[in-house]
Every structure is written in structure tokens, then in C-alpha cells.
Amino acid sequence: MSRLVVISNRVPLPDKSGAAPAGGLAVALQAALEERGGIWMGWSGKSTSGRETSGIDIREQGKITYALVDLSRKDVEEYYAGFANRVLWPLCHYRLDLTDYARKDMAGYFRVNRLFAQQLAPLIKPDDVIWVHDYHLIPLAAELRQMGLKNRIGFFLHIPWPPADVLFTLPVHETIMRGLASYDLVGFQTRHDAENFAGCLKREGIGKELGQGLFEAYGHVFRADVFPISIETAAFAEAARTSRRHALVGRMRQSLAGRDLIIGVDRLDYSKGITNRIEAFERFIVNNPDSRGRVTFLQVTPKSRSEVPEYGDMQRMVAELAGRVNGALSTVDWTPIRYVNRSIGRSVLAGLYRMAQVGLVTPLRDGMNLVAKEYVAAQDPENPGVLILSRFAGAARELDGALLVNPYDTDAVSDAIARALSMPIEARRERWNQMMPHLLENDVSHWCESFLKALAGHGETKGDERPAETKGILQPNDSI
Known part of the structure; x- marks a missing residue:
């Protein structure tokens, strides 16, 4: 079984007993890592006083390697507080009135993703499966591909994905779309989000739909599908x-x-x-x-x-x-x-x-x-x-x-x-x-297993629609 490599903006370190912090996502991902062995990498939450980062902090616990990267204060300001949370977050929540785009923040966002890729690449083995999480790290696969990595790389977006008319207000929207197209599997919470993504690809001829959830864009064929996250x-x-x-x-x-x-x-x-x-x-x-x-x-x-x-x-x-x-x-x-x-x-x-x-x-x-x-x-x-x-x-x-x-x-x-x-x-x-x-039936472990099975290239995703025999139909007075 291939090792699993998880990359997220923050890494929830286990306590002294080895238990994951409270929260279904951390528990599910830690369980998957313990089963397969692997790496969980991300920002340590610390910022250095200088302009440069202080390298990577490697911590071993059982079959899991935790790889933590400190960021400079400039990185935090531009990558995290700036582009991620003052541009992408409001944009994906349809709040164009709150987006505050600045070229320096955009540059910081891509710079930190490049830093993560540079720190991660030496740790990767040829058969590792890589799973990247959320809007902070959209460009990471493109950076890894430029370094020659050919591993299976998946991405899961925890927040909504906007329609084309909203996304295209972002000056670097095509670069963001190119970043997503560099993954082998892009996962969304709902069918509506996946449809919005497909619309963004097709709207200006960025990509085309091949059927069965497959798309082609920028010379790469990849899959986009629905994986509703859940709880324990x-x-x-x-x-x-x-x-x-x-x-x-x-x-x-x-x-x-x-x-x-x-x-x-x-x-x-x-x-x-x-x-x-x-x-x-x-x-x-x-x-x-x-x-x-x-x-x-x-x-x-x-x-x-x-x-x-x-x-x-x-x-x-x-x-x-x-x-x-x-x-x-x-x-x-x-x-x-x-x-x-x-x-x-x-x-x-x-x-x-x-x-x-x-x-x-x-x-x-x-x-x-x-x-x-x-x-x-x-x-x-x-x-x-x-x-x-x-x-x-x-x-x-x-x-x-x-x-x-x-x-x-x-x-x-x-x-x-x-x-x-x-x-x-x-x-x-x-x-x-x-x-x-x-x-x-559809708990967080099922979500984790479904995504990884799809990333490996076999198995069907369940999607976000309930089966007809259990879903039921809302009556007019159910929607108030």
C-alpha cells in the first residue's frame, strides 16, 4: 500500500498520548496515515521575525511524520491574512464587496505555495499518494509538477466554489484554474460546487468535459467529483x-x-x-x-x-x-x-x-x-x-x-x-x-476512504444526492 502524504495549512499535532485533537477531520486523516504510513505537512502556526523562513521541523510519531514549516511575518501577512482570507475566502462565499486584492498578497500566496513544494519534494517517494487540503494551497500541485513529481495528487476544497461570473472577477483566475487542473482529482462538497467548477472550465474555453466526471484542461486530464465531508x-x-x-x-x-x-x-x-x-x-x-x-x-x-x-x-x-x-x-x-x-x-x-x-x-x-x-x-x-x-x-x-x-x-x-x-x-x-x-453510514471515515479510493483510480464516489428511496421530497411547508 502506498504511503499517504497530507498537506494542509495547519497541522493538528497529536497530544502526548498520540491521540488526534478533537475533530472528525483530524481523527480520520490521522487514522488513514497510521494505516498506510506517511507524512502530514503544513504551517506550524509560528512566524519568524525575519523575512526568511527557518526550514522544516520533522517530528516522528509511530508511522506518521509531521513536517512543520515556520513562515515569516511577511508570508503570514500576504499568504494567509492577505490573499487566502481577504481574497479567496470572500470570493468563494460570493462576497465580492469584501475582496481586497493586492498584487503583493497574490505574490506572497504563490511564494508560500512554492516554499511548501520545495520543502515537501525531497520527502516524497515515487509511489506516494498526495492529498492537498483547501483554498490556501490550490497552486501546490502545479509547483510539484514543475519539479518533476508524477505522483497521484488530489485536492479537496472545504469551502464553496463560486460560479464563473464571480470567479472571473479575480485578476489571476486563470492561474487558479490552471492550479486546480494540475491535480488528478479535485473534490467538492456538493454537486452545485462541482457544476460551478465545470462552468468555469467551459465558460471561456479553458477546458472541456469528457464525461464521467473527467475534464481536460491545460493538457492534463483529471477528475472532479463530489465528496460531502462528515463527522464521527x-x-x-x-x-x-x-x-x-x-x-x-x-x-x-x-x-x-x-x-x-x-x-x-x-x-x-x-x-x-x-x-x-x-x-x-x-x-x-x-x-x-x-x-x-x-x-x-x-x-x-x-x-x-x-x-x-x-x-x-x-x-x-x-x-x-x-x-x-x-x-x-x-x-x-x-x-x-x-x-x-x-x-x-x-x-x-x-x-x-x-x-x-x-x-x-x-x-x-x-x-x-x-x-x-x-x-x-x-x-x-x-x-x-x-x-x-x-x-x-x-x-x-x-x-x-x-x-x-x-x-x-x-x-x-x-x-x-x-x-x-x-x-x-x-x-x-x-x-x-x-x-x-x-x-x-456516511461518516467522516467513509468520506476519507471514498476520496482516497477515487484518487487511486478505482471505486465510485457517492456524491451529495441522497438515494431516491431515502431522500424523500420536501413538501411546500418544509421550506419556510
Whole structure:
């Protein structure tokens, strides 16, 4: 069996016991690496004071080699905070108004990808299979090909892929497309993303479709297909089931004093629709006076990318909005919104999901959104809560028992909250039973195995559409 080489922007190092950090992706990739042996390479998260990098830090643990690269402050500013997160991230989330293109940042992005290729190439064996992750590293295969590597190289995009009219606003869009065409397999979260990619190839004659997911562009034949990422479903369900043992979960339950709980969990980002969600919750309380004092909305929003100015502005905006709503609606014995601006441990989070009557997952645009899947997995089968899910999240293609909403429509989300809180237990069980078997079968290990099988050149991908006999058809009143 060929070795596996994984490259990601950051490398989640295992703890002293060798266990992977919490999170399904890290667990699945570490398991694949342990089975096959291999390398996990990426940025160490450290930045040097000078303009030059300090080389590569090699750490061996069992059958896995962790290869960490420090970047200079200039590299971090231009590659990470600049082009990756102020150009590609907003562009792929359809936010042209937030893209901030600068030639120096573009140059830094390609320079760091070249650096990664230079550090990685000496470590590669001829039969290694290489798997590159996410938008930070799109040009990496092209750099490796220029160095003469002929290995099988796959790429998985964790975020959405935009249509041609959006992508082509990027001055270097053709170079980005050339980078993707250098891979043997390009994986997307949903069929919609794959169709957008195909449209970008065909729009200006960049490439042509050969059928069966194959494309030809820039003299290279490659495959593009759909691999919806998932979670450790069974393990997360077990964590939720045993969460009552956790003191913090118990204190939270006691503090609710019998009130219904609505939960939202998001990294602080403008793509998550957090302000829209708070406004919808406010509208629900105003439109349903009987709910005052009877419902609590918990929004957990850890900080992220604080070095990018837009994220600091976002943090202030969310905090001010939550404060305004609480100031307007609170009573002496009830605060409608609890806003937590830090991370919460996995076991506690699973317990909070389980006690919540409603999971409110309403991003404005999202590649997949694993919070939606975690919420479903955490529910009590006998008394499950209701998932309210944005139709613009990739998870909406799979979770057919959710109430789908347009996150831009405040009244519609407000109505969905009212419907979810009043839904009979039989209907809640039926909806949960539509989703949980699919999540158990299509967990993160299945995702990992499917991609690697396709990269090896055999096996069919499952795609993001549910089989007709299990998918069901949404009735008009299911999409609010």
C-alpha cells in the first residue's frame, strides 16, 4: 500500500498520548496515515521575525511524520491574512464587496505555495499518494509538477466554489484554474460546487468535459467529483449521550429552569449569518409574546482570524447587536440571548446540542457546515430536537429532515423557530429518523476512504444526492 502524504495549512499535532485533537477531520486523516504510513505537512502556526523562513521541523510519531514549516511575518501577512482570507475566502462565499486584492498578497500566496513544494519534494517517494487540503494551497500541485513529481495528487476544497461570473472577477483566475487542473482529482462538497467548477472550465474555453466526471484542461486530464465531508457520527452521539456526567452541562440545564433552548454554534465569520440569526430570534420573541421568559437562545461564537480587520469589526457588531436585543427584551429574571465568545469543549458542546430543542444553523453561504450534522447526531432518539438549516449550506443537500430556510428572510426564520418549538414529538422523531441513518453510514471515515479510493483510480464516489428511496421530497411547508 502506498504511503499517504497530507498537506494542509495547519497541522493538528497529536497530544502526548498520540491521540488526534478533537475533530472528525483530524481523527480520520490521522487514522488513514497510521494505516498506510506517511507524512502530514503544513504551517506550524509560528512566524519568524525575519523575512526568511527557518526550514522544516520533522517530528516522528509511530508511522506518521509531521513536517512543520515556520513562515515569516511577511508570508503570514500576504499568504494567509492577505490573499487566502481577504481574497479567496470572500470570493468563494460570493462576497465580492469584501475582496481586497493586492498584487503583493497574490505574490506572497504563490511564494508560500512554492516554499511548501520545495520543502515537501525531497520527502516524497515515487509511489506516494498526495492529498492537498483547501483554498490556501490550490497552486501546490502545479509547483510539484514543475519539479518533476508524477505522483497521484488530489485536492479537496472545504469551502464553496463560486460560479464563473464571480470567479472571473479575480485578476489571476486563470492561474487558479490552471492550479486546480494540475491535480488528478479535485473534490467538492456538493454537486452545485462541482457544476460551478465545470462552468468555469467551459465558460471561456479553458477546458472541456469528457464525461464521467473527467475534464481536460491545460493538457492534463483529471477528475472532479463530489465528496460531502462528515463527522464521527457514532462517537459524537455517544459523547452527547454521556454528557450528563459533565458538571458544566448540568449547571447549564439547571440555569435554564425549564425554559426551551435554541442553540447556534459558529466560528466568528461574516459568512455564518450570525447577525441575521439574532435579528430573526428577536423577531420571533416580538411576534410571539407568550415566548417571553420561556425561551433562551445560546449563541457560541469563538473568535477567529483576529489579524484580518473585517473579523474585528464583525466581533463588535455581533456583541453590540446581542447587547441591544437583551437590553430591549430582558426582564429581571430572564435574559433572552446568552452570547459566548470563546470555544467550548467537544463533550460539553455535545451535551448542549442534546438539551437544545432547536438547532439554528443559518449561514449565508457554507461549503458543508458540520454543526448541522453534530446537532442531529447529538439528539436523544426518543425526544429529538428540530434542526433549522439554511438552504445555502452544503448540508442542506443531505439533511432532508431539517426545516430549510432562507437566512436573509427574517420573518421566515422567525416562523421556522415558532414551528420547531411547537412541533409534535412524532413529527420530530420522523424527521430525525430521516437523517441519522444517513449520517451513521456516511461518516467522516467513509468520506476519507471514498476520496482516497477515487484518487487511486478505482471505486465510485457517492456524491451529495441522497438515494431516491431515502431522500424523500420536501413538501411546500418544509421550506419556510
